[in-house]
Amino acid sequence: MDLHELYVGCRTYRRFTQEPVGEEIVREALENARIGSSGKNAQPLRYVAVTSPEAVRDMQPLVKWAAALPPEIGTPKEGEQPTAFILVVKKAGAIAFSDVDVGIAANIIATTAWTHGVGSCLMGAINGPKIKERFGIPEEDTLRLAIALGYPAHSSTIVDMPADGAFDYYVDEKRDYYVPKRAFDDVVRFA
Numbered sequence: 340m341d342l343h344e345l346y347v348g349c350r351t352y353r354r355f356t357q358e359p360v361g362e363e364i365v366r367e368a369l370e371n372a373r374i375g376s377s378g379k380n381a382q383p384l385r386y387v388a389v390t391s392p393e394a395v396r397d398m399q400p401l402v403k404w405a406a407a408l409p410p411e412i413g414t415p416k417e418g419e420q421p422t423a424f425i426l427v428v429k430k431a432g433a434i435a436f437s438d439v440d441v442g443i444a445a446n447i448i449a450t451t452a453w454t455h456g457v458g459s460c461l462m463g464a465i466n467g468p469k470i471k472e473r474f475g476i477p478e479e480d481t482l483r484l485a486i487a488l489g490y491p492a493h494s495s496t497i498v499d500m501p502a503d504g505a506f507d508y509y510v511d512e513k514r515d516y517y518v519p520k521r522a523f524d525d526v527v528r529f530a
């Protein structure tokens with residue numbers, strides 16, 4: 340798979356087969372994130388790999404799926420839920436640029452996983468206090484993102500953005516996803 344193919348396929352996935360994601364894939368994703376670029380090379384991020392069945396089960400009610408869709412469509416049901424999560428934590432005192440580090444790390448994790456056919460959903464709508472408590476994340480640190488992982492049980496296709504600029508993703512009758520993206524010339528200007 341060339342890089343463009345990787346980025347086309349590496350969409351957000353919200354329903355998964357229940358085949359577990361192997362620990363070696365999680366480790367490879369985190370190893371790649373560990374060596375990613377970091378503002379000032381300060382490396383303020385820490386990760387919690389949530390892989391044990393009990394821990395993964397405890398995560399499920401603490402994340403919120405698909406703000407653009409009604410819950411009965413966007414929220415994975417029992418038997419469709421992710422089989423692992425990675426928590427991305429910013430250490431207390433991290434510099435302002437550290438949110439860029441979070442984005443870089445999240446993308447590295449998602450793309451590394453996708454090279455193994457593992458889909459992901461970056462999740463910002465999470466119950467931070469409850470997740471921090473459950474996984475012993477220090478009070479002073481910031482839980483910035485949870486990344487859901489699993490083998491996708493649906494497709495997701497990029498489509499052109501409609502003329503009215505509506506950016507909400509939507510599903511068809513099989514609950515396969517369609518994700519409008521702005522046109523190249525609408526987002527890029529050469530100078």
Ligand SMILES: Cc1cc2nc3c(=O)[nH]c(=O)nc-3n(C[C@H](O)[C@H](O)[C@H](O)COP(=O)(O)O)c2cc1C
Nearest residue numbers: 350351403404405406460461462463464465508518
């Ligand atoms: C910072 C960030 C936070 C997100 N938070 C959530 C979330 O809490 N729940 C969810 O279902 N999707 C979440 N998403 C996924 C977006 O909805 C998704 O990226 C967007 O619809 C575009 O789809 P695509 O990733 O397939 O291009 C988040 C994505 C990003 C980048």
